[in-house]
Amino acid sequence: VFSKGETYWIRFHFKSGEKVGGYYGTKSFASAYPQSPELYVQELWRLDKDGRFMEKDKRTAGGYIKVEDCRMVEFLAEEEK
16 A cells, blocks of 8 residues: 555544544655554544544644554545545
8 A cells, every 4th residue: 555655544443442534645654564564644633423534633743553553444545535
């Protein structure tokens, strides 16, 4: 997914039940094997109860996500946000 050089909206579904949105753009990065899967998304977004992107969290400079803490990671095309 990441080697394509495309941008994505991402929904992180954590094992705790929490959900968070992220924007994976040109300033984002992902670890590669043999490292554990981790993502840095350049923007974090608040999601509503239905998982829709509501607003960018302006207090952060992005977010570092350990994929092992997630039960699912959804990649959305630009127009699906």
